[in-house]
Amino acid sequence: MIEVERVTQRFGDRVILRDVTVTLAEPRIGVIGSNGSGKSTFARLLNGLVKPSEGRVTVDGFDTRREGGKVRRKVGFIFTDPDNQIVMPTVAEDVAFSLRRLKLSPDEARDRVAEALERFGLAGHADHPAHLLSGGQKQLLALASVLAAQPETIVCDEPTTLLDLRNTRRVGTLLSQLPQRVVLVTHDLDLLDEYDRVLVFDEGSLIIDDKPAPAVAAYRTLMASP
Amino acid sequence: MTDRSSSLRLTATDLARIAVFAALIAALGLAGTLYPLGGQVPITAQTLGVMLAGAILGAYGGALSVITFTVLVAAGLPLLSGGRGGLHWVIAAPTSGYLIGWSFGAFVIGWLAWRFRPWRRSAAAGMALFLLINLIGGVGVVYAIGIPVHIWRVDSGTLAVIQAIGSFLPGDLLKAVVASVVAYQVHRAIPGLAGGSNE
Amino acid sequence: MAAGGVSPGGPLGAYVPGTSLLHRCPPGPKLLGLLVALTLAIRWPEYVAVPAVALFALARVPPRMALAQLRPLWLFLAVAFGFQVLAAGLGTAIEVVGGILLAVALASLVTLTTRVSAMLDALVVAARPLRRLGIDPDRVALLFALAIRSIPLITEIVRNVREAQCARGAGNNPIALAIPTMIRTLRAADALGEALIARGIDD
Ligand SMILES: Nc1ncnc2c1ncn2[C@@H]1O[C@H](COP(=O)(O)OP(=O)(O)O)[C@@H](O)[C@H]1O
Ligand SMILES: [Mg+2]
Numbered sequence: 001m002i003e004v005e006r007v008t009q010r011f012g013d014r015v016i017l018r019d020v021t022v023t024l025a026e027p028r029i030g031v032i033g034s035n036g037s038g039k040s041t042f043a044r045l046l047n048g049l050v051k052p053s054e055g056r057v058t059v060d061g062f063d064t065r066r067e068g069g070k071v072r073r074k075v076g077f078i079f080t081d082p083d084n085q086i087v088m089p090t091v092a093e094d095v096a097f098s099l100r101r102l103k104l105s106p107d108e109a110r111d112r113v114a115e116a117l118e119r120f121g122l123a124g125h126a127d128h129p130a131h132l133l134s135g136g137q138k139q140l141l142a143l144a145s146v147l148a149a150q151p152e153t154i155v156c157d158e159p160t161t162l163l164d165l166r167n168t169r170r171v172g173t174l175l176s177q178l179p180q181r182v183v184l185v186t187h188d189l190d191l192l193d194e195y196d197r198v199l200v201f202d203e204g205s206l207i208i209d210d211k212p213a214p215a216v217a218a219y220r221t222l223m224a225s226p
Numbered sequence: 227m228t229d230r231s232s233s234l235r236l237t238a239t240d241l242a243r244i245a246v247f248a249a250l251i252a253a254l255g256l257a258g259t260l261y262p263l264g265g266q267v268p269i270t271a272q273t274l275g276v277m278l279a280g281a282i283l284g285a286y287g288g289a290l291s292v293i294t295f296t297v298l299v300a301a302g303l304p305l306l307s308g309g310r311g312g313l314h315w316v317i318a319a320p321t322s323g324y325l326i327g328w329s330f331g332a333f334v335i336g337w338l339a340w341r342f343r344p345w346r347r348s349a350a351a352g353m354a355l356f357l358l359i360n361l362i363g364g365v366g367v368v369y370a371i372g373i374p375v376h377i378w379r380v381d382s383g384t385l386a387v388i389q390a391i392g393s394f395l396p397g398d399l400l401k402a403v404v405a406s407v408v409a410y411q412v413h414r415a416i417p418g419l420a421g422g423s424n425e
Numbered sequence: 426m427a428a429g430g431v432s433p434g435g436p437l438g439a440y441v442p443g444t445s446l447l448h449r450c451p452p453g454p455k456l457l458g459l460l461v462a463l464t465l466a467i468r469w470p471e472y473v474a475v476p477a478v479a480l481f482a483l484a485r486v487p488p489r490m491a492l493a494q495l496r497p498l499w500l501f502l503a504v505a506f507g508f509q510v511l512a513a514g515l516g517t518a519i520e521v522v523g524g525i526l527l528a529v530a531l532a533s534l535v536t537l538t539t540r541v542s543a544m545l546d547a548l549v550v551a552a553r554p555l556r557r558l559g560i561d562p563d564r565v566a567l568l569f570a571l572a573i574r575s576i577p578l579i580t581e582i583v584r585n586v587r588e589a590q591c592a593r594g595a596g597n598n599p600i601a602l603a604i605p606t607m608i609r610t611l612r613a614a615d616a617l618g619e620a621l622i623a624r625g626i627d628d
Pocket of ligand 1: 011033035038039040
């Protein structure tokens, strides 16, 4: 369970998030809002990439400020641009990189890597340079790498924004089938149909917190008004 | 870098910057060849990357990124301009001294830049100061190591100086000018740069 | 990735695959051998030259590949040769140019017969004693891997900036190219740093 308590986020003297309180317990949570509304900042708070200027964020009781390491073991993060998220030269190495802190035996690690690549249709690319994958494959590799570490929650910040329709669907379906809790920031509103809950941000405030259908409808109305 | 007092432990941010600047030096050798001055003489931007590594990352970050680049070349990756790579270019060629000098040059540029902070001055004064720093580190220090090795290998001071002036010096002077403008502008555009490491 | 392990199937660079004794020799002894050979070559080049040629034969490096390593030096060596013939005579010219060729050839033999990954791994192992100075060999290995990973990323940035500036007619203005390249490079570095943090590297 992730608890965000009275968080206000400032960069310099600009207020980016204003007094946000929310408890994330459902398996599927969507986050929507216009550009600059504070979605990425909210997402980054959840794994301690951003530390709250006021208030606190805890994951299963661990404060992101003081126990970032424990938090990041529980909360994996997928960025918009997989190019910046792949840190190793080859596909298999990138997945293996996630396992270094688990201190597995070499055999176990090899099996885990193979399993993760298999699951995301990348088995044939294990020793290929990661930068030669297609955009969709890169995002699948990012998912494979983050999931190999077996987090309990994964936070995805617009993971499909750079993908074509086919790959967007594919990533959307994969996310919906994960056993992990998923917090999905997205502009692809269709992906949220089956979600349990959708949060709408506007100018740094959490203005709507509802089931997908009413939340998305309210968001559309909000965006249509001048 | 961030906490130099206790150990040389590099944070994720340090590692990323050092790695990315090592890659930048490589990328400038691969894709950064320019044809200024009417397109007659090709100038690779590789030493521009070396100067900027020092000027943007500071002494330790700059030197470490150039060392990383040098190690990759020594290990055999064809990252020097013209697709050259291998141990021979780093330790056995008559020009190896210059390549080894790059790391020291980047260190000196970073050290001087953080000592005199050209970005705190007006544009003209700041760029002039950066130019002086880049000339000291990027030309002075590099040549101070490169030329003696060069002289030793070709067994002639005159020849070494002719070859250095003929092949490197004009480009290096031009790159020192470019690096000064760029370093000044980038430090102004991203004020946090000088605040993190090296302070 | 434990200590080392920089791309098993990774970039080859100048490496020429093979199974000769030199190929199978680990990088450490090869580097020590090179050091000895280079030192001897300074004093007695004529005695090192013959074994050097024999080693190339032993390694079965195709002469084409061996010469490819020397090609970028030709102009340089031609100038040096011409100068020395005029200044000090043919004997000195041969001695000087021969000495350079010998040193470069010896060092290139190590590169031609050693995988990039094996060389980097050897370096990481050699860095182990530095642990006492607070340098973590795992981080050294990680740094090499990150740099290799970043090369295509940054090359792409350099190309993109170039195309964008060409479209605006500033394709050969070094400053117009370098400033956006720098800003984007720093942004890529920050994103990479964030990804490393998110994946637990600092925890
Ligand atoms: N590290 C930062 N420093 C300064 N301003 C920031 C930083 N991160 C985000 N912002 C600003 O905060 C606002 C909200 O950003 P963000 O959370 O990325 O919104 P969204 O993801 O909804 O587009 C933007 O105006 C952005 O410029
Ligand atoms: Mg965003």
